[in-house]
Amino acid sequence: MNTSNSNQKIFAWRGIDLLTSAVLAVALGVAFWGFDVFVYPIVGLATAGFPPLGGLATGVWILPAVAGMLLVRRPGAAIFVEVIAANVELALGNSWGVTVLVSGLLQAAGVEIVFALFRYRRFGFAVAAIAGALSAVFEIVGYELNAYYADYSPVFKIVLVICAIVSGAAVSGGLGSLLIRGLAKTGVLNAFSVGREARAK
Amino acid sequence: MVQGQRKGVQVRNLTWTPFASPKPLLKQLTFTVEPGERVLLIGPSGSGKSTLLRAIAGVLQETESGDLLGEIEADSAGLLLQDPNDSLASDTIYREVAFGLENAGVGQPEMRTRVSAAVNSVALNKPLGHASKDLSGGEMQRMAFAGVLAMNPELLLLDEPTSMLDPDSADSVRSAVSIDLEREGSTLIVVEHRFEAWLPIVNRILVLNGDGELVFDGEPNAIIQNHADSLESLGLWLPGLSAPKPKKIELGEPASGQLKILTGASGAGKTTELKRRLNTDSLAKIIPTEIGYVPQQAELTIIGNTVFETASMTAKLVAKQLGLSEVNAIEHTRKLLESLNLSHLENANPYEISGGEQRRLAVATALAHGPTALYLDEPTVGQDRESWAAILGVILSARDSGVQVTVATHDADLIRFADEITVIKPSSSISVKDDVPQVSGLAIFLAPIMLLIGSMGVTSVSRGLMTLAVLFASAAILGTRGFRIARPKVLIPALLGVASIGFSNWYLSEGANPITGLVAAMRVATFVFPGVLLATQLRPIPLGDQLGQSLRLPARPVVAAVAAMQRIESLLGLWSELRFIHSIRGLSIGNTPWMRVSEFSRMVFALLIQAIRGAAVMAVAMNSRGFSAGRRGSKRTWAEPPKRGRLDWLVLGLSAIAAAAPFLIR
Incomplete structure (x- = not known):
């Protein structure tokens, strides 16, 4: 009896899917807080002179959505993980207040759409990168350009969108994939399809 | 429950092979436990005792991946885990105990009666609204047990329920168990390393060997008397047998060190005091790598892909800083691994060795770079006799080569070797439940x-x-x-x-x-x-109540999200513990952006691994109380109605x- 296929019913989340993805979200929220302490001072300095480059950080905030989807491979995973991560951000204190939830939902929607288009069957680097890129477009075009940067001139708006797309693809798609694969290799994800695939190689 | 309907436990030809494991962890197990029998399950660490309990509780395949062959039939089971922190799903005693009843769809009036009854039967004299996090170790374990009892299980499965507790707290948990057994006539299977105190309660012993095979089965006295030699050779802690002699190990030139012991009741603050001393140790500030540290969660010290890499990393770094060759560092690490019976695992994945092995690896890791002060938090928990003797041997030889050793422990056999003993008294903490938010x-x-x-x-x-x-x-x-x-x-x-x-x-x-x-x-x-x-x-918690009840969002995702959010503080604590461990292992934040980014990545990776492992244990604890998928018939209920904020x-x-x-x- 092989019990390895947790993905037969993609709508039926197991208890461990819910708990692991929720805890992953909280841990990533804590890591973001660490990111602010360790790394962001460098990024912040680098982009202070030219805010559109700040778009290059967009992928960091999308990473939980992509990582959550790569972990549980079920519809709704991106939304579930991103919304919890946004709540953790709120609980630990952030710049933008409750409206990070609006961002979170938009970002997650971008990720969900791409994985749904691939019918929740493909979870490689390319799909993750496309998901991250679309998510970044949703975030910038659907939210930030209206709420924060409405008065940028068209050229700077375009620069911002391009920076965000690059970041969405590379950071959330690329690093998100590397992160989940790295975790899978240690054996802690053996209860998930992604873990078994990594170990079977 | 009517006696005649109960079937006890029947296990036939059970074999469990974890995913990617070359050999089975449980091998061809066949046994029957009659209703009302009280069984002690023992075996060396890594023999699959916990796994067997999880399989009987029906949560193994929901939380781990592998091949399960054979059959198990069992009555409705309640599973109690080693660390009650892993079972926390909410905030107050009332809600923790009610968790299983919520999953079973019990209505609020009946829930109140059953929760009070369960809390009374474990003699937990605290108000039901008391914050669960502020209980002592023994109280928290009894609360977790009340959460099991509230579901009226016919079969109690206890997985090392007292191994983390001081003797008095352990007594309080055992007496709660035996009171329930007398009253309900439940069937019991208990796993414990130091099992002497359970002997008056149980009437049968099952023994697993290191290969996961059932080797002995029978009446406790008969087993212990007739098979004493075999049991001792399995490394089991037999009653009446004094602690083994510490292994003779020489780590360096003789010099005068000291062994200081911090002891006291579970939850009294031994760990806090150990860390306070560690943080005020002037060496930790000036030359962090002069310190060795074994935290209670020993697996936090793992860095790298193999056991050897983890153990030797700091030793190599220190050698490099001093401009010495790595040869001595490597040799010293090898010697420590050998002393701690880990040589055969040098190339193993450190995350996949047993908990007891990880603890020994942490001891080797803490000493490999030759620190002058060593701090250990409960280093002997869960060790069989041979490993215990090895750890003691290493601690004593470190002391005798001039290392200042400080150990927080409740292990009486270890305390006997102390040069200085400090008993930590619990500080009377005032526990106030989080203020009720004004806006919800x-x-x-x-x-x-x-x-x-x-x-x-x-x-x-x-x-x-x-x-x-x-x-x-x-x-x-x-x-x-x-x-x-x-x-x-x-x-x-x-x-x-x-x-x-x-x-x-x-x-x-x-x-x-x-x-x-x-x-x-x-x-x-x-x-x-x-x-x-x-x-x-x-x-x-109030947010979850509103989302689940007022907005009627699906209950299970809401419950999982809330339980995870409750872990923010412990994950923040984990983050700073990791940062501290990394710094005394010579992995500094560094000044260049690259060093910062790479240390940050290591930290995130380590944090996520621990978080995910924690989630897996949470899943065991929560699934065993009915939080799993597929039980569509009954609708989940909520322990308390949603509370609106005064200013909403x-x-x-x-x-x-x-x-x-x-x-x-x-």
């Missing part, structure tokens, strides 16, 4: 979203001023109604954010118009500041006015 979940989210929509109307300076004026007035009104800003510091990031928005919209707008920037800043301010202030009122309607009303304000003037 939904209002916290709805108000800023209304303001976000309203902000679209802020298109001129006068409209911006109008809206901000309404918001200030609102804040004043809320202030008179008792709304307080707990941490004014939370406004600083928001202030910076708004300033940067204003600034960038000014000089990146067409014509670089300063008015444009000012309006943008005002627009963003109208929803950012209220949003940041309201976020301070966010509490996972006021906040929503004021926000609606503020959101409309910009549209009111030209």
